[in-house]
Amino acid sequence: MNFDYTPKVNMLLDKLGKFMETHIYPFEQEYSHWVEQPENAWQVHPSMEKLKAAAREAGLWNLFLPEEYGELSPGLTNLEYAPLAEMMGRVPWSSEVFNCNAPDTGNMEVLAKYGTPEQQARWLRPLMEGKIRSAFLMTEPEVASSDATNIRTSIVRDGDEYVINGRKWWSSGAMHPHCEVYIVMGKTDPHAPRHSQQSMIIVPARTAGVEVIRPLSVFGTYDSPFGHAEVNLNNVRVPASNLLLGEGRGFEIAQGRLGPGRIHHCMRLVGMAQRALELMCQRVASRTAFGRKISDFSSIRQDIARSRCEIEQARLLTLSAADKIDRYGIKGAKDLIAMIKIVAPSMTQRVTDRAMQAFGGMGLSGDTPLASFFAAARVIRLADGPDEVHMYQLGRNTVKQYLQQADLAV
Ligand SMILES: Cc1cc2nc3c(=O)[nH]c(=O)nc-3n(C[C@H](O)[C@H](O)[C@H](O)COP(=O)(O)OP(=O)(O)OC[C@H]3O[C@@H](n4cnc5c(N)ncnc54)[C@H](O)[C@@H]3O)c2cc1C
Structure with missing residues (x-):
């Protein structure tokens, strides 16, 4: 195995290192202090959008999306991305500056891999531009969610819509003021074989019936502005075309x-x-x-x-x-x-x-x-x-x- 960095990676590491030295480390203490102040809860730091624009301008944007995604990807393999993500990890919140933060990266990959052209135009594009944020809603308070076959939220077809009912928690990113979309996991067919019961569906965050109940704290802090929310889904109706990949493919x-x-x-x-x-x-x-x-x-x-x-x-x-x-x-x-x-x-x-x-x-x-x-x-x-x-x-x-x-x- 040869893990030497390619010239492309060395060039990006150099650029990213300089960006961190100029824009991130000097600002690190101030950022951490700002997000912890109660009056700033669930707000984005005023410098964040400027930092994102600078990172994009520098070509340090969406580096996470592997080359197999063609023109959507900046063209790195996972191996090439690893040292760059390692450098971002030195100041964990900085990954948002480069549009490489969880849970958006995972959600973008889902939409890039399984989304229809319409779903991609509506949700993937603004996510890749860093204009909106997203959350992934799988875990539920009532069941041991480490075994995802337990997930109970129901997704029921009704004409050309799906109706969703359930309660989720630990929905990371759902408190972010720019969070506009969720990918929700739930059961479309509770009688199907165990691994074909679950589906995933796109739910716009502002849909009627979506109720963000509270942010959960982690070791006494709220991880603002992303947060980890408890969310109630009460007769939430979305178009049938919001289903990802197909019923039972969750x-x-x-x-x-x-x-x-x-x-x-x-x-x-x-x-x-x-x-x-x-x-x-x-x-x-x-x-x-x-x-x-x-x-x-x-x-x-x-x-x-x-x-x-x-x-x-x-x-x-x-x-x-x-x-x-x-x-x-x-x-x-x-x-x-x-x-x-x-x-x-x-x-x-x-x-x-x-x-x-x-x-x-x-x-x-x-x-x-x-x-x-x-x-x-x-x-x-x-x-x-x-x-x-x-x-x-x-x-x-x-x-x-x-x-x-x-x-x-x-
Ligand atoms: C900060 C934070 C952010 C999160 N973000 C998200 C998110 O964005 N979206 C989302 O859907 N979820 C999220 N989660 C939820 C997380 O994925 C679940 O907490 C985790 O999968 C465990 O599920 P559970 O809490 O229901 O624990 P349970 O399933 O009840 O498990 C409890 C414990 O049982 C034991 N156990 C379970 N299975 C086994 C086994 N096979 N062998 C031995 N022991 C076992 C383990 O000790 C385990 O911790 C987040 C959680 C945290 C804390």
């Missing part, structure tokens, strides 16, 4: 949606961990305790060495998964995708935990990004499906694979 779409999108999180998590390690090294080299530089204590050096090894391991696994997706598609890469989803969030949680400890009290404050990295890593261990579910599936596939080999050997 799982098929979910497979397509959740592959590359989840690896994007892993790419960004590697960036967070890398930055945490850099900050940790700078801090421990600049302070003295008990007559020694903190960096000279052996326990601190072990923490640094361990972190560096773990980051590089996760980085290589991320690249390997991205490369396999490029060459064999989501199905062919499913085990590597599961592996990195298991590895990257816990790795970042451990590395940022060590960095916070080495910083002392400051590490837990808002004066460094470490506490927010720690929270983000912890969140991803659930938000993209619990760790245990990835392990459950990877374990099953692994047993199956080695059983097949044993059969062949007999």
Whole structure:
């Protein structure tokens, strides 16, 4: 495997690095402080649209959409995108500046892959231009949603419309003032075989019957302006043409949606961990305790060495998964995708935990990004499906694979 960056990637990395130095890092503290103020809740920072325009102008826009999408894509493979997403992960909110943020990226991919020309003109185009935002509504409070066959929301055909009833929560992005569209998962046929009951449908956010009940907090904060909403869908009517791909095809779409999108999180998590390690090294080299530089204590050096090894391991696994997706598609890469989803969030949680400890009290404050990295890593261990579910599936596939080999050997 050769993971050397191509000239195109080196050029983009250089450009992105300069953009981060000029526009993002100097503004990082102010942005974080601004979004946390209660009076700014659910508002977009006044500089965000200017930053987006500058990123677009610089050619740092929609880099996430892989080359297989033809003219919609800026032409990168998943492998090429990985180091760029890693760099964006160093300041997680910056991915919106480049129109590369979740959940919009996953939703854009769904619309690019499965949308009709009409659906694409209505929703994909404004999303790709960064004019609107979106949310993905799958999880429900009443059922264990890590098993998506449990999802209960009903989607019932009535003439040339569908009528939707159900309650969703953890709908990330649904609080954003520019959120105009949801992709909703629900059952069109509760009597069909288990994996053919679910469908996905486009629901404009302002449709009658859509009620955003409340934002959920995560570790005491609301993630404004995106937020994670609880949403009631009460006799919501949309045209039948809003259905994606066809009745009973929800799982098929979910497979397509959740592959590359989840690896994007892993790419960004590697960036967070890398930055945490850099900050940790700078801090421990600049302070003295008990007559020694903190960096000279052996326990601190072990923490640094361990972190560096773990980051590089996760980085290589991320690249390997991205490369396999490029060459064999989501199905062919499913085990590597599961592996990195298991590895990257816990790795970042451990590395940022060590960095916070080495910083002392400051590490837990808002004066460094470490506490927010720690929270983000912890969140991803659930938000993209619990760790245990990835392990459950990877374990099953692994047993199956080695059983097949044993059969062949007999
Ligand atoms: C910040 C945040 C953002 C989110 N964003 C979105 C979003 O945008 N859209 C959306 O639809 N959802 C979103 N989610 C929801 C997330 O996908 C679900 O919380 C997750 O899939 C788990 O579902 P659940 O909460 O119903 O937990 P449950 O399904 O009830 O699972 C609870 C626990 O049971 C255990 N468990 C389950 N299955 C197994 C197994 N096979 N083996 C061992 N243990 C198991 C695990 O410990 C698991 O955490 C978000 C969640 C968070 C916290």
